[in-house]
Amino acid sequence: MDETPTRRMGFFTDTSVCIGCKACEVACKEWNDVPDDGFVFRATSYDNTGALGADTWRHVAFIEQDGRWLMSSDVCKHCTNAACLDVCPTGALFRTEFDTVVVQSDICNGCGYCVPACPYGVIDRRERDGRAWKCTMCYDRLRGGLEPACAKACPTTSIQFGPLDELRERAQERVERLHAEGRTDARLYGESPDDGVGGTGAFFLLLDEPETYGLPPDPVVTTRDLGEMWRWAGVAAFGLAGAVAACFLRRS
Amino acid sequence: MPRRRDEMVPEAEFRSYYGQPIVKKPIWHEPHMPTYLYLGGLSGAASVMAVAARLSGADRLARASQMIAFGGGAAGAGFLVAELGRPERFLNMLRVFKVTSPMSVGSWTLAAHGGLTSVGAASAVTGVLPVVGDAATLASGVTGALMATYTAVLLADTAVPAWHEAMRELPFLFAGSATASAGAMAMLTTPRRLAGPARAAAVTGAAVETAAGALMERRLGMLAEPYRTGRAGRLMRASRALTVGGGLLAAVAGRSRTLTALSAAAITAGALCTRFGVLEAGRVSAADPKYTVVPQRDRLTARLGGR
Numbered sequence A: 001m002d003e004t005p006t007r008r009m010g011f012f013t014d015t016s017v018c019i020g021c022k023a024c025e026v027a028c029k030e031w032n033d034v035p036d037d038g039f040v041f042r043a044t045s046y047d048n049t050g051a052l053g054a055d056t057w058r059h060v061a062f063i064e065q066d067g068r069w070l071m072s073s074d075v076c077k078h079c080t081n082a083a084c085l086d087v088c089p090t091g092a093l094f095r096t097e098f099d100t101v102v103v104q105s106d107i108c109n110g111c112g113y114c115v116p117a118c119p120y121g122v123i124d125r126r127e128r129d130g131r132a133w134k135c136t137m138c139y140d141r142l143r144g145g146l147e148p149a150c151a152k153a154c155p156t157t158s159i160q161f162g163p164l165d166e167l168r169e170r171a172q173e174r175v176e177r178l179h180a181e182g183r184t185d186a187r188l189y190g191e192s193p194d195d196g197v198g199g200t201g202a203f204f205l206l207l208d209e210p211e212t213y214g215l216p217p218d219p220v221v222t223t224r225d226l227g228e229m230w231r232w233a234g235v236a237a238f239g240l241a242g243a244v245a246a247c248f249l250r251r252s
Numbered sequence B: 001m002p003r004r005r006d007e008m009v010p011e012a013e014f015r016s017y018y019g020q021p022i023v024k025k026p027i028w029h030e031p032h033m034p035t036y037l038y039l040g041g042l043s044g045a046a047s048v049m050a051v052a053a054r055l056s057g058a059d060r061l062a063r064a065s066q067m068i069a070f071g072g073g074a075a076g077a078g079f080l081v082a083e084l085g086r087p088e089r090f091l092n093m094l095r096v097f098k099v100t101s102p103m104s105v106g107s108w109t110l111a112a113h114g115g116l117t118s119v120g121a122a123s124a125v126t127g128v129l130p131v132v133g134d135a136a137t138l139a140s141g142v143t144g145a146l147m148a149t150y151t152a153v154l155l156a157d158t159a160v161p162a163w164h165e166a167m168r169e170l171p172f173l174f175a176g177s178a179t180a181s182a183g184a185m186a187m188l189t190t191p192r193r194l195a196g197p198a199r200a201a202a203v204t205g206a207a208v209e210t211a212a213g214a215l216m217e218r219r220l221g222m223l224a225e226p227y228r229t230g231r232a233g234r235l236m237r238a239s240r241a242l243t244v245g246g247g248l249l250a251a252v253a254g255r256s257r258t259l260t261a262l263s264a265a266a267i268t269a270g271a272l273c274t275r276f277g278v279l280e281a282g283r284v285s286a287a288d289p290k291y292t293v294v295p296q297r298d299r300l301t302a303r304l305g306g307r
């Protein structure tokens, strides 16, 4: 393995130019050999993929509103403070040299604890092999100097790949230009290192509230409060010992 | 272009992507996981009781508590292995120790606790190596207190709204329930004239469990809804009735065999209902995007100074 330090790489998904072609979904499936996620007619929108999961690593959302049709390609956020990685008991989830979050499927024990830990509901367990799966930001392609398959396939550059600091600057300019054009609904999501997960490696330009796209409005990495949780558990443990001791004191 | 008027949206209204969940439901199975949570708590609190009994010279009660701690731990481990699917998966958990993962901390705690209670019980039954057995039992008091409470952290350390926001009360709910369970089992398996402290533990534990549950639902606001409605609501109400009833019975059971048995059965059933109910409430709160969006929106609004 070469240990050359790399910059943090990321995705900037600019939904204002997404045309909903699902090329990213297809490219992801093909490159990563992701199994069939079922053909479900959901009868809600043009979206029959549904949601991110073990067998869906890019998901294009469609929201019809009067006068406009919103489309957005969702993906694992590759959080700065990733709950999935923190709570994984075996170390199967790790942080790569590109600062992305990847599951090593040969180490994954299938406990499924990462699944409810993710504040975005991204990672899931594939029942066929009992392991957790999600987007790797095409770790193999990155190591070979290529960009991820979804970004490569996107015909409108809605999905942009690159060093995260550059993407953040580009996104800032883009949102300012949209505001100047009067599209004041444009906003960035996940770009700020001050948010509840320390900023995401895959961030978005949205045209409506995050929850409209099925994204949490104020996600927080659950392990941020881990110290507090253990403190309360500790108080309860001491309380238990004290209470039990008291039950015997009265008698002896 | 459609515009939002946040200030006109009433509190309960929220937007979502076709009502689809945002966070994913925990994939733990029934009855494996909730039964493990019960048995682990029972075993843990029984170990603490064994230590207290030992130190105060209540030897019969100490012996009974040791056996409960051992039996509960072994059966609990069985349920956990069944939950994981294959026995070697539990061993894989012990290949690393990760402080940031309550699952890892819990696996090590269970392994240590299981080992200590086994040594303690084996020595007590066979009379071999009494000093080692005593030392193991004493140490199991520490792992036991952790066993009875770590599961609260295990649940709270997720994005499941009804669990994460209950991080303060869950440890007390589980610790109280564990104490009541251990007291119930011990008063059932000890000669009744010697079981006074076990009855006291059952009463105390039931009181703490009931109080912690009530406080939790009060403090959770809209996130108390999953604990109050549907199947989870029925389980939590059953748990409360059984725990309160069992606790009251334990207080008056004295030397009555029937009352002791009734009380122990009610407390045990109540403790099981608590675990099944909490798990179900978690699933419900993850499945409905309302419980993810509305509290987060409120938080944002508060941070932005109620814009």
Ligand code: SF4
Pocket: A076, A077, A078, A079, A082, A083, A084, A085, A101, A117, A118, A119, A120, A121, A122, A123, A134
């Ligand atoms: S979005 Fe979820 S799965 Fe992706 S890194 Fe963050 S916590 Fe892990």
